[in-house]
Each structure stands twice: as structure tokens, then as C-alpha cells.
Amino acid sequence: MxxxxxxxxxxxxxxxxxxxxxxxxxxxxxxxxxxxxxxxxxxxxxxxxxxxxxPATDRSAEAIEIRGHVLAAQERWPEAIAEYRAALRASPANPLTSNALGYALLRQGQPGEAIEALKGAYDLAPRNEVVRNNLALALTVAGRRGEADALLSKVRDATEKARLRQQIAEQAALMLAPPATASREP
Structure with a gap:
């Protein structure tokens, strides 16, 4: 399964x-x-x-994490962050939970904290492409493009590396764009 x-x-x-x-x-x-x-x-x-x-009484790391995933899917970032932090307290060495926390922090507009969570995930799973890409995204959003480029330099395939850089640049631009406001007519 x-x-x-x-x-x-x-x-x-x-x-x-x-x-x-x-x-x-x-x-x-x-x-x-x-x-x-x-x-x-x-x-x-x-x-x-x-x-x-x-059951809500299930406080296992896996159950807490899945609650965070559902909240993240609903873009309820503060609540998702709280669940991911609780899941990490229950299982501190889970790189995927650290990755999820980092991404949620990034979406919440906290790139500094996101980078720290994602660096923790990357240290635990340095070959995980999703973790690497999210860390590169967080570094880019934080204006640390040199570090993001150094991270992506580990991608050997030049075409893949160019595709990732483009994708990260586009996602970072979306995250950095001011929120759309509803236009008001007089």
C-alpha cells in the first residue's frame, strides 16, 4: 500500500x-x-x-503530523505549524516533519525560521530532493540566493538544475508578491 x-x-x-x-x-x-x-x-x-x-487522543507523531498536513492543505498555516512542532517533539529526527514545518513557516512569511527547520531536515536527509528544493526556495525568498545556488549546484544534470532554478525563482516571486487586494469602486 x-x-x-x-x-x-x-x-x-x-x-x-x-x-x-x-x-x-x-x-x-x-x-x-x-x-x-x-x-x-x-x-x-x-x-x-x-x-x-x-482519534483526537492519538498523540503519536504520525497522527499529529497528518493533522498538520490537512491544515496545511487548507492553508491554515499557524495551526499546521503548531501541529508540526508537536509532531517534532514526539519524533525529533523525522526529516519529513521538519520539511513540512519549514514549508509551512515559509508560507506563513517566516523565511528565517523556515530555513532553520529546513536545514535540520536537510541534515537528516541530505539526498531528499524535496527537502533540498524547499531549502533552496526558502533561501531564495530570504534573499540568500548564493546559498540557494550552492545548494542547487549539487544537482548534476544541467537541464534539471536549470528547471529547478526557474521553478524556485517563480515560486519565490509568488511568495514575495504583495497580496492581491480587492478593487473598490466609488
């Missing part, structure tokens, strides 16, 4: 989960995987319904 999700086959993972749930109802890991798959597919309502099946 996990492998199907890692391979980008979330619908297959959900089908396997349906079968698994009939045999082993209430499995926490299966419930968390279901929420992740639904979030991957952009099915927010179903993800919230699936999240409700994870």
Missing part, C-alpha cells in the same frame, strides 16, 4: 486500503495512509472525513 503511494499510484493504494480495512478495521497506519492518499489526490473533503476516524 505504501509502495503504491510512493510510486504515485494513490488510487491503487486506496483500493488496497479498502481491502485491508475489511480485514483489519481501525488500523491507525492504514488510516493515516488513507488521509495522505486523499490529500495527494486533492480530495480535501474525503481527507477530512478520513482524518476524523483518527
Amino acid at each position: 505504501q509502495q503504491a503511494r510512493k510510486d504515485g499510484r494513490q488510487r491503487a493504494a486506496l483500493a488496497f486500503l479498502d481491502d485491508f480495512d475489511r480485514q483489519y478495521p481501525g488500523d491507525r497506519e492504514a488510516r493515516i495512509l488513507r488521509v495522505n492518499c486523499l490529500l495527494d489526490l486533492g480530495q480535501m473533503g474525503q481527507a477530512q472525513t478520513a482524518l476524523a476516524l483518527i
